[in-house]
Amino acid sequence: MIRMATIGTSTITHTFIAETAEVPEIDVTVAYSRTAERAQTFAAANGVPGWAAGPLDDLLASDAIDAVYIASPNALHHRQAQAAIAAGKHVLVEKPATPTAAEFADLVAAAHARGVVLLEGMRNVYDPGFAAVRDLLPRLGTIRRVSFGYQQRSARYDIVLAGEQVNIFDPAMAGGALLDLGVYCIAPLVDLFGEPPSLVARSIPLPGAADGAGAVLASYPGFIADASWSKITFSHRPSEIQGELGTLTIDHIAAPRTLHLTLLDGTEEHHELGIPRPNLRYHARRFAHLVASGDDPSPDQTRTLRTLRTMDAIRLACAD
Secondary structure, three states: OEEEEEEOOOHHHHHHHHHHHHOOOEEEEEEEOOOHHHHHHHHHHOOOOEEEOOOHHHHHOOOOOOEEEEOOOHHHHHHHHHHHHHOOOEEEEEOOOOOOHHHHHHHHHHHHHHOOOEEEEOHHHHOHHHHHHHHHHHHHOOEEEEEEEEEOOOOOHHHHHOOOOOHHHOHHHOOOHHHHHHHHHHHHHHHHHOOOOEEEEEEEEOOOOOEEEEEEEEEEOOEEEEEEEEOOOOOOOOEEEEEOOEEEEEOOOOOOOEEEEEEOOOOEEEEEOOOOOOOOHHHHHHHHHHHHHOOOOHHHHHHHHHHHHHHHHHHHHHHO
């Protein structure tokens, strides 16, 4: 049994706690927040038996926990994960694991030296729906076009329009659409096809805030891929992978549940995967397996590094 503390009290932490009920190897025993009132309230609301507040190092020094789940603002991930690793705790950190590839590489080296597991909670690449996408890919023939997108207008955008600052749009907290939603497009793109050799990208900066939306056009040998993301507009447009022999349509790039295959010969296949929509349990299971088995997490960490390097390149292109 992995005794886990959660760091952060956002909606994603609530969902993670509910999802780990399906992962018997993990027992969330402590909810941590900066203030005692928030920690107590969150723990009670989510059925967590313990809570902690105050200096994080006090929690990390406790022998009562084995691991932490970090779901704080993005800018805090590196420092908090670094402290947890130094204390000998395993770390499951929400996407993006860190704002930059260099920060994650630092954590990987520290985790390896300390002998603990470090894993990014990139939920879609561990989802069975993504495995189904991978299984259907060979039937498309030579890949020529890829188009991934995730547009979901944030309920907090109205606060930004009113001139106030919130963490998810705060550049000081590494907020913004690319790091929040765009990563769901870039991670599967890199996992399926590798890092793009070249790319161009543009974003829509918000006054006094981070990017509200953006897009990238990536060039690969023999095909091109585009990805788009937005927290200031919404769309239900599906994602696609187009090959010379067929096209695969994906209903939701962050949680594939309906796949439609159309082949050149006129064959059509509709795949309803029947998987529950919340999908944090799958990377939680991977984390539990790595902790229990002692298997090498390097392949998972390499994928995260490749994704973050691509995200770095996108930000650099947007700054031009």
